Amino acid sequence: MTTERRVRFATFFWPAAVALLLAGLFLTPLRNVDLWWQLDSGRWMLEHGQYLGKEVRSFSIPGAAWPNFSWLFQVLIAAVEWRRGFWGLLAFKALLWWLILFLLLRSAWVADVPAALLLAPLLFASLVFPVLYLRPHLFEGVFLACVVWLLHRPRQPRDPLWYALMIIVWANCHASAVIGAAALALHYVWGAEFKLPEWRGLLRRMPVGLLLGLLVFATPNGFGILQVLSGHAGGEYLHVYIHEWFSPAGLPALVFVALLTIGVGVLLRRDLLVPAELFLIVLFLVLGNGSKRFLYELSLLLIRPAAVLAGLLLSQLASRHKSGNQYWQWAYGMLLVIPLATVYGLPFAWNIQRAADYPVMQREFPHVAVALLQPILAGEPELRVWNNYGWGGYLEWQGHGKLKVYIDGRTPTVFTEEMMLTGNLSQTRPQLLRSQLSHWKVDAVVALRQAFLPIAPGDPEWALVGFDDMSVVYLRVGLAQRYGLADIGFDPFRPWPAVDAIHAGQVMQGLRTQAALQWTNALAWQRLGQLQGMWGKDEKDRAEALDAFQHAMVLVPENGSVRLGLAQLRQGAGQSAQQIAQPILDSLNASDLPVFAGLETQVAALLLATGYPQQAIQVLSPQDWRYHQQLDARVDVWSLRMQAHAGLGEKEKAAFDQRMAQQLMLDAGFGR
Numbered sequence: 001m002t003t004e005r006r007v008r009f010a011t012f013f014w015p016a017a018v019a020l021l022l023a024g025l026f027l028t029p030l031r032n033v034d035l036w037w038q039l040d041s042g043r044w045m046l047e048h049g050q051y052l053g054k055e056v057r058s059f060s061i062p063g064a065a066w067p068n069f070s071w072l073f074q075v076l077i078a079a080v081e082w083r084r085g086f087w088g089l090l091a092f093k094a095l096l097w098w099l100i101l102f103l104l105l106r107s108a109w110v111a112d113v114p115a116a117l118l119l120a121p122l123l124f125a126s127l128v129f130p131v132l133y134l135r136p137h138l139f140e141g142v143f144l145a146c147v148v149w150l151l152h153r154p155r156q157p158r159d160p161l162w163y164a165l166m167i168i169v170w171a172n173c174h175a176s177a178v179i180g181a182a183a184l185a186l187h188y189v190w191g192a193e194f195k196l197p198e199w200r201g202l203l204r205r206m207p208v209g210l211l212l213g214l215l216v217f218a219t220p221n222g223f224g225i226l227q228v229l230s231g232h233a234g235g236e237y238l239h240v241y242i243h244e245w246f247s248p249a250g251l252p253a254l255v256f257v258a259l260l261t262i263g264v265g266v267l268l269r270r271d272l273l274v275p276a277e278l279f280l281i282v283l284f285l286v287l288g289n290g291s292k293r294f295l296y297e298l299s300l301l302l303i304r305p306a307a308v309l310a311g312l313l314l315s316q317l318a319s320r321h322k323s324g325n326q327y328w329q330w331a332y333g334m335l336l337v338i339p340l341a342t343v344y345g346l347p348f349a350w351n352i353q354r355a356a357d358y359p360v361m362q363r364e365f366p367h368v369a370v371a372l373l374q375p376i377l378a379g380e381p382e383l384r385v386w387n388n389y390g391w392g393g394y395l396e397w398q399g400h401g402k403l404k405v406y407i408d409g410r411t412p413t414v415f416t417e418e419m420m421l422t423g424n425l426s427q428t429r430p431q432l433l434r435s436q437l438s439h440w441k442v443d444a445v446v447a448l449r450q451a452f453l454p455i456a457p458g459d460p461e462w463a464l465v466g467f468d469d470m471s472v473v474y475l476r477v478g479l480a481q482r483y484g485l486a487d488i489g490f491d492p493f494r495p496w497p498a499v500d501a502i503h504a505g506q507v508m509q510g511l512r513t514q515a516a517l518q519w520t521n522a523l524a525w526q527r528l529g530q531l532q533g534m535w536g537k538d539e540k541d542r543a544e545a546l547d548a549f550q551h552a553m554v555l556v557p558e559n560g561s562v563r564l565g566l567a568q569l570r571q572g573a574g575q576s577a578q579q580i581a582q583p584i585l586d587s588l589n590a591s592d593l594p595v596f597a598g599l600e601t602q603v604a605a606l607l608l609a610t611g612y613p614q615q616a617i618q619v620l621s622p623q624d625w626r627y628h629q630q631l632d633a634r635v636d637v638w639s640l641r642m643q644a645h646a647g648l649g650e651k652e653k654a655a656f657d658q659r660m661a662q663q664l665m666l667d668a669g670f671g672r
Contacts, residue, residue, distance in 0.1 A: 010114075014114040014117055015102050018114065018117040019097075019098045019102040019105055022122075023094050026125065026129045027090070027093070028129075029090070029357045029358045029360060030086060033394065034135050036365075036394040036396065037408045037409060038070065040393065040396045041078075042076070042078025044401075045071065046079065051220045052066070052074075053065065056401070057396040057401070058392075058404060058405050058408070058415075059404040059405070059406065060407065060440065064414060066413065066414045067221045067228050068220070068221070069171070069172070069221055069224070069228055073139055080092045087359045090358065090359040097132055099142050100138075100145045102145075103142075103145035104303045104307075105304075108303070110308055113311035113329050114329075115314055116307050119333055120304075122337060123258070124258075127252065128303075129347035131296045136173055136174040137296070139173045139174055141296070143170045143176075146166060147183055150184070151274050151277050152192075159188065160188060166180075166184075167184065167215040175225050175228045178216050179283065181212055181213050182213060183277075184276070185209040185212040186275065186279055188208060188209050188212065189206055190202075192274040228413055235412050236417065237632075239291065240625050240632070241421075245291050245293055246292050255285075255299070261306070265309045284297045285298055310336075364470070365391060365394045366388075366468075370394075370398045372466050373473075376475075376479065377400075377402050379483070380443075382403070383443050384442045384443045384444070385403060385443065385444045385445070386437055386444070386447075387406055387447075389408075389424060391471075392407050392408025396408060406423060418659070422663060424632075425664065429454075429667040430667065432663055433445075433454050435666055443476055444474065444475050444476070444479075445462070446472075447471065449468075449470060457487075458487075463485065463487035465485040465486070465487065465488065467488070522556040522562070525549070525552035525555065526559070526561070529545045529546070529547075529548030533565070533568075533569045533572070546566070546573070549569060557587075558587075560599055563583040567606055570583075571606065580606070581607060581610040584606065585615060588615055596619060600620055600627075601637060603616075604644070608640065608644060613645075616643075617641065617644045620637055620641055633664070634664070635664040638664060642657035
């Protein structure tokens with residue numbers, strides 16, 4: 001074999017082999033909830049021979065317009081499932097994984113250092129592999145990897161044709177084609193160097209670049225692709241209830257280290273990146289700072305430059321040895337892989353999977369509910385099911401058009417955020433749930449298993465006919481009797497025991513003693529201030545309480561209850577609005593916010609009373625999604641949000657808050 005052929009073989013073989021190893025090592029079963037409504041939509045289009053651009057599977061908004069920007073992906077996976085079943089889908093998923101890694105590693109092959117190709121993907125494995133579900137985002141990864149490969153390939157006359165073809169296919173699979181088209185157009189017009197092109201050439205290439213950008217609208221949706229992007233960007237509650245839209249507490253330290261290293265690499269090696277690639281990295285860096293959803297794309301884009309730099313590092317280390325250069329490259333590579341795997345671990349927990357989970361992890365879905373409902377579907381024209389948000393697509397797929405759901409994962413492109421909130425809150429608010437079941441004339445309920453039953457045992461209208469580790473299933477009593485399904489007749493859950501409150505009067509003297517003996521006891525000072533403020537009879541007592549709270553706040557400035565107590569004491573003392581709110585405002589302006597767990601409504605009410613509605617909204621919408629969901633289940637929170645939005649002149653938001661408060665009033669006092 002000649003040297004040229006040997007180089008060509010290595011250029012293909014090593015990226016392909018490493019990609020195959022990683023794809024096989026980290027291949028997970030099919031488990032994402034959105035796969036099912038995507039499959040069902042593709043099956044519908046194959047059966048009807050037409051594009052699906054309206055809602056056909058729900059009873060809540062039948063016939064509603066749906067900007068289905070992933071229709072081609074849906075048809076492809078439905079065709080694979082029709083021909084090869086779920087094992088075929090798992091193999092298709094593995095093929096897409098392999099293709100992403102192969103294209104990225106192929107574009108990173110700048111030296112004969114295969115160990116670097118293994119090192120770079122492992123570096124970002126914890127950010128990439130856990131989200132590589134079989135969904136349109138996986139196709140987005142393929143197209144992004146293809147863009148990276150094209151950006152580093154020598155320019156060829158037919159490049160615009162290949163760019164155009166890829167943009168059209170991409171635009172019909174995922175809305176991120178807008179970003180990909182912008183990168184390809186920039187690369188075609190600007191070129192691969194970080195210097196201003198000659199202006200005549202720039203003008204000559206500009207029309208083709210604009211045409212490439214316009215090709216993203218060559219879909220059945222046309223300009224609707226922009227509506228989809230703006231709809232997701234404007235979702236006020238998506239980041240609270242849908243995990244991939246959570247706002248990160250900050251970019252992972254690994255990303256910062258990679259960016260710093262790449263920045264140094266760019267200075268030392270100017271051809272490490274091209275302008276369009278830098279554009280993509282910066283864009284997804286900005287987006288990833290606001291949502292975890294985009295850390296996937298950012299990590300994919302960082303693999304290639306990280307592999308290049310790792311190759312240069314390993315080559316430099318191995319060159320110090322007089323012989324066995326290839327051996328030493330692998331040796332140093334493994335020395336880096338071992339601590340990397342130790343620090344970051346595997347990209348997901350292997351112990352959550354079993355052999356029985358392949359090809360589909362059935363225990364993630366309400367398969368018991370489906371088994372109970374199937375006989376009924378055979379005898380009924382259709383069945384209306386009030387469902388948990390994540391299971392809508394699975395029920396649609398299993399129902400073959402006869403099982404109509406309340407909602408599925410297409411929020412907010414089809415279903416509204418208000419519907420998502422109502423569906424989520426109804427799982428823990430029995431009267432709200434009952435009103436929805438009556439309004440929509442629901443036949444069955446498939447709910448996520450909670451700490452208590454959303455419908456009490458022995459209910460005259462509903463029968464609990466089944467439950468498992470994941471779900472509970474209810475049927476209308478008449479429907480259950482008609483098909484011979486008996487009510488289980490007992491509550492399978494247990495209530496949490498109540499905790500008695502401490503009698504403050506019994507510990508007053510002890511608190512004074514502790515505060516006197518240990519002046520750094522912040523809790524003693526806080527409790528002393530609370531009790532003194534509650535029982536104080538004159539100005540001296542009030543002043544002592546203020547001093548105690550002030551002392552506690554100096555000791556623990558991050559404690560929200562201390563700041564609230566001080567503000568309330570100042571309010572009782574008749575101080576100015578600014579003085580009253582200052583302890584709260586100081587904490588909101590600080591980079592390290594206190595956690596107002598259990599105090600949000602009191603803090604917000606105080607801020608509203610002192611003329612700070614914007615800050616009240618900030619307190620009632622905490623970044624921590626767990627606290628946010630807990631607050632959404634309370635009438636008083638929605639009422640305070642309504643007052644704050646009204647004070648800011650935001651009438652539409654205030655009206656939305658009012659509707660949610662009115663619905664939750666059905667359960668006023670429940671569980672309080």
